[in-house]
Amino acid sequence: MTRSGRFNFETIVAFAPLHAACVLLLWTPFEWSCLVWLVATYAVRMFGITAGYHRYFAHRSFKLDRVSQFVLAFLAQTSAQMGVLWWAAHHRTHHRYSDIEGDMHSPVLRSLWWSHMGWLLSSESRHYESRVIQDFAKFPELRLLNKYHRVPAILFGAALFAVGGFPVFMWGFVVSTVVLWHGTFSINSLAHVWGSRPFETGDQSRNNFFLALITLGEGWHNNHHQFMYSARQGLHWWEIDMSYYALKVLSLFGIVRELRTQNLSDTFKVQTVINSRSSNVEPLRIGKST
Ligand SMILES: [Zn+2]
Numbered sequence: 001m002t003r004s005g006r007f008n009f010e011t012i013v014a015f016a017p018l019h020a021a022c023v024l025l026l027w028t029p030f031e032w033s034c035l036v037w038l039v040a041t042y043a044v045r046m047f048g049i050t051a052g053y054h055r056y057f058a059h060r061s062f063k064l065d066r067v068s069q070f071v072l073a074f075l076a077q078t079s080a081q082m083g084v085l086w087w088a089a090h091h092r093t094h095h096r097y098s099d100i101e102g103d104m105h106s107p108v109l110r111s112l113w114w115s116h117m118g119w120l121l122s123s124e125s126r127h128y129e130s131r132v133i134q135d136f137a138k139f140p141e142l143r144l145l146n147k148y149h150r151v152p153a154i155l156f157g158a159a160l161f162a163v164g165g166f167p168v169f170m171w172g173f174v175v176s177t178v179v180l181w182h183g184t185f186s187i188n189s190l191a192h193v194w195g196s197r198p199f200e201t202g203d204q205s206r207n208n209f210f211l212a213l214i215t216l217g218e219g220w221h222n223n224h225h226q227f228m229y230s231a232r233q234g235l236h237w238w239e240i241d242m243s244y245y246a247l248k249v250l251s252l253f254g255i256v257r258e259l260r261t262q263n264l265s266d267t268f269k270v271q272t273v274i275n276s277r278s279s280n281v282e283p284l285r286i287g288k289s290t
């Protein structure tokens with residue numbers, strides 16, 4: 001299955017049982033409220049991934065105080081997608097080598113399956129480049145979270161069971177987490193093969209309306225590869241970006257500060273420019289914000 005032929009058992013012990021446990025739905029009493037639990041737990045944790053892991057920890061698209069930073073990392077880790085430093089470091093490496101040698105989950109270099117889940121199951125994903133995430137690794141509480149990365153997810157599942165029993169645990173944790181995984185992973189896989197490319201980014205990133213809906217805005221992936229510092233990935237009004245809207249609301253309350261966004265008029269100026277490959281190699285591309 002993998003090039004190295006070895007596995008990452010840290011991810012396998014999460015993926016295998018939770019996927020298998022979905023079969024238990026056949027014996028789980030159904031209530032319509034379970035769907036509300038599914039949507040709510042999916043949405044709030046997807047926000048943790050998109051606003052937290054991605055736009056904050058990987059790209060520093062806005063600022064938070066230290067407590068809010070910890071809360072966002074904790075929320076993101078309830079998604080059972082490894083630790084905050086692991087996630088953000090791998091993602092910075094993805095931008096540095098997008099679809100060229102060194103990109104760990106490129107569907108262009110390897111297969112769609114590899115980019116979606118194969119790389120996570122392989123031993124190649126076990127380690128991350130710690131030097132690219134030193135700006136956040138300096139916080140001991142984040143290092144602790146990263147080390148015990150399963151704890152937030154386990155507490156989240158236990159809390160749901162305590163609140164609503166087995167049906168709420170099944171829909172709000174088991175099914176929700178599995179769907180959340182595939183929603184997130186679709187950006188690594190499908191968002192590099194399916195959709196439009198308004199910007200010549202030097203990689204194969206795509207804009208995809210459907211993926212943007214299910215990932216709260218991450219589907220505007222070609223926009224993102226062009227303006228990776230921007231907290232706003234849907235640049236036009238019709239490019240729905242729920243994560244950005246939520247961040248905007250949080251900024252009105254002062255929780256989120258210095259929200260960095262791409263100015264749309266500047267976007268039009270660069271739309272016809274063929275960008276050189278070198279413009280995308282920095283792990284943290286700091287550009288003009290508005
Ligand atoms: Zn990408």
Ligand SMILES: [Zn+2]
Nearest residue numbers: 058091224228
């Ligand atoms: Zn990114």
